[in-house]
Amino acid sequence: xxxxxxxxxxxxxxxxxxxxxxxxxxxxxxxxxxMLIASPHHMAIRVIEESxxxxxxxxxxxxxxxxxxxxxxxxxxxxxxxxxxxxxxxVKKKKKKKDDFSKNLIIMVISVGGIGLGLLALVxxxxxxxx
Amino acid sequence: xxxxxxxDGMERRMVHRMLMQWRSAQEGSGIPGFRDVLSRDxxxxxxxxxxxxxxxxxxxxxxERIGGAFADEGSTSLVGHAVSEAPDNTLLGQAVKYYSxxxxxxxxxTLGGEFVHANGDTILxxxxxxxxxxxxxxxxxxxxxxxxxxxxx
Numbered sequence: 001x002x003x004x005x006x007x008x009x010x011x012x013x014x015x016x017x018x019x020x021x022x023x024x025x026x027x028x029x030x031x032x033x034x035m036l037i038a039s040p041h042h043m044a045i046r047v048i049e050e051s052x053x054x055x056x057x058x059x060x061x062x063x064x065x066x067x068x069x070x071x072x073x074x075x076x077x078x079x080x081x082x083x084x085x086x087x088x089x090x091v092k093k094k095k096k097k098k099d100d101f102s103k104n105l106i107i108m109v110i111s112v113g114g115i116g117l118g119l120l121a122l123v124x125x126x127x128x129x130x131x
Numbered sequence: 132x133x134x135x136x137x138x139d140g141m142e143r144r145m146v147h148r149m150l151m152q153w154r155s156a157q158e159g160s161g162i163p164g165f166r167d168v169l170s171r172d173x174x175x176x177x178x179x180x181x182x183x184x185x186x187x188x189x190x191x192x193x194x195e196r197i198g199g200a201f202a203d204e205g206s207t208s209l210v211g212h213a214v215s216e217a218p219d220n221t222l223l224g225q226a227v228k229y230y231s232x233x234x235x236x237x238x239x240x241t242l243g244g245e246f247v248h249a250n251g252d253t254i255l256x257x258x259x260x261x262x263x264x265x266x267x268x269x270x271x272x273x274x275x276x277x278x279x280x281x282x283x284x
Contacts, residue, residue: 021239028147028241041159
């Protein structure tokens, strides 16, 4: 029932995942992965845990760490601004949406009213001209 | 030959530091030349290093050099000898046993383990083997390093 475990680091280069190195220690593999992604030659990194059951002749793989360039820069844009004082940033955002809706509704009513008045004036002119 | 203690979250293990030296010697992401690796300031790693030379005309790689840290077990006398001559019950014999995987895959591999040394001690070791090129760019060397500690009874 001997199960051997190894940790393979893959790096994304030239449109393909290339095996970079193999380790028997999980922490070291993840640490290496973190260092690689910080270097300019690696666009994305995956650390895959490979378990092999000698008795059953079966292997099992799973990704235990992954990272890619540019991921950290995109994150802050997605996150809501951290404002401890307001404590209710999402509610405020919702209120702003409601305000926008009211403004749009008023503009729409004025526009429809204006068009209606214009049509009435046109009809009045036509009646006056042609009887 | 003991690993430096871990501090401030830094990885201080010798095999890790050796791998970082190998990566620093890389041009781009290719396999570095052995001179570029070994000419670096390797500090306390230096005596823990051995190197295998691969000659197409000889079936087994042979030891091109062996660091002083292997002298206690008598392994330094294996310079010029085939890798298969390293006894299993020595640190060098254990550290080198997976060299063929590195030779085939051409990537660094780290491995640790436990074994009973020829002197009767139970040894815990960590090792690394990395591919390296000669001055003409041919993949004809494997650089290895290993350190150990005696397991407490």
